[in-house]
Amino acid sequence: MCLLWACTRSFAHRHPKIFVGFLHPFAVILVLVITVYFVVLQMFYVVPKLFEMDTLVYKLFWLLAIFICYNIFGNMLACHLTDTSVPSLPLEKQSPEPGEGHLWDFCDICERKMPPRSWHCVLCNRCILKRDHHCIFTATCIGHNNQRYFFWFTFHMALGTGVALATHTLVVLQYCSYMNLFFLNFSNVKDLPNWLFLSLLVNIYALAAPGAALFVQFLALHINGTLHDLYSETYNLGIWRNFKMVVGEKGLWTFFSPTIKSPLPHDGTKWEAKDVGIGEC
Ligand SMILES: [Zn+2]
Ligand SMILES: [Zn+2]
Numbered sequence: 001m002c003l004l005w006a007c008t009r010s011f012a013h014r015h016p017k018i019f020v021g022f023l024h025p026f027a028v029i030l031v032l033v034i035t036v037y038f039v040v041l042q043m044f045y046v047v048p049k050l051f052e053m054d055t056l057v058y059k060l061f062w063l064l065a066i067f068i069c070y071n072i073f074g075n076m077l078a079c080h081l082t083d084t085s086v087p088s089l090p091l092e093k094q095s096p097e098p099g100e101g102h103l104w105d106f107c108d109i110c111e112r113k114m115p116p117r118s119w120h121c122v123l124c125n126r127c128i129l130k131r132d133h134h135c136i137f138t139a140t141c142i143g144h145n146n147q148r149y150f151f152w153f154t155f156h157m158a159l160g161t162g163v164a165l166a167t168h169t170l171v172v173l174q175y176c177s178y179m180n181l182f183f184l185n186f187s188n189v190k191d192l193p194n195w196l197f198l199s200l201l202v203n204i205y206a207l208a209a210p211g212a213a214l215f216v217q218f219l220a221l222h223i224n225g226t227l228h229d230l231y232s233e234t235y236n237l238g239i240w241r242n243f244k245m246v247v248g249e250k251g252l253w254t255f256f257s258p259t260i261k262s263p264l265p266h267d268g269t270k271w272e273a274k275d276v277g278i279g280e281c
Contacts, residue, residue, distance in 0.1 A: 016123050027136040049171045068160040075153035078258040084143035086127040115269040129268035132226040144268035148247045157210035168200045236274050
C-alpha cells in the first residue's frame with residue numbers, strides 16, 4: 001500500500017497535468033456513481049424490507065437521503081469553487097506587513113513570499129493558504145478557505161454510508177431471526193440473497209474511505225493541525241476555537257448546509273500560536 005502511494009505520489013510530481021487530467025474526472029465521477037448507487041439501493045431495495053413504502057418512517061428516510069446527498073454534492077462543489085490559494089488574497093495582503101517578513105517563506109516555484117503554514121502544490125501549481133492536502137475527489141487543494149466544506153463533505157459521506165450500513169445490518173438480522181431480533185439463528189444466513197451480501201461488502205468498503213478521511217480530519221482539528229503538522233500542537237487553541245478556525249463563526253450550524261454564511265476568524269496570513277502570540281511559528 002505504501003509502495004502504491006509512493007509510486008502515485010512520484011508520478012503526480014513528475015507528470016502533474018496528466019495526473020490531474022485523468023484522475024480528477026475519474027474521482028469525481030466515482031463519488032457521483034457511488035452516491036446514486038447507494039440512494040437507489042437503499043430507497044428501493046433495502047429500506048423497503050424494513051418499512052413499507054407508504055409509512056412515515058420510509059418517507060423520513062427519503063428526507064434524510066435528500067439532505068445527505070444535498071450536503072455531499074453541495075460541499076463538494078463549494079470545496080472545488082472556493083479559492084484557497086495565496087493569489088486569492090487581496091493584493092495588499094499578499095506580502096508581509098512590516099516586521100513580519102521573517103515569518104513568511106519563499107516559494108522557489110512561484111518566486112514569491114507565502115504566509116506561515118502555506119505550501120506550494122505541484123498539482124494546482126500555486127501556493128495554498130494553510131495547505132492540508134490535494135483532494136482528487138473535489139479536484140482541488142484543501143486549505144484555509146475551503147477546509148470547512150471538505151470536513152462536512154467527508155462527514156456526510158461517512159454519515160450516509162454509516163446509515164446505509166445500519167439498515168443493511170438490520171435487514172441481515174431480519175433474515176437471521178425471521179423478524180425476531182432476540183432469537184437470532186445464524187444458520188439462516190445462507191438464505192441471504194447474493195445481492196444483499198455483496199452490497200453489504202461494498203457498503204463496508206464505502207464507509208471505510210470517508211471514515212478514514214474524517215478520522216484524520218478530527219485528528220488534525222483537535223490540535224488545529226494539518227496533514228503536514230499532524231503531531232504539532234503549535235497552533236492548538238482548544239478544540240472549540242480550533243473547530244471555529246475551520247468552519248467559521250457559525251460553528252455547528254454549518255452542518256446543515258454549505259450555503260450558510262460563516263466567516264472565518266482571519267484571512268489565513270496570521271496564525272496565533274499556542275503560548276507564543278499572533279504570527280509566530
Ligand atoms: Zn508556490
Ligand atoms: Zn493542489
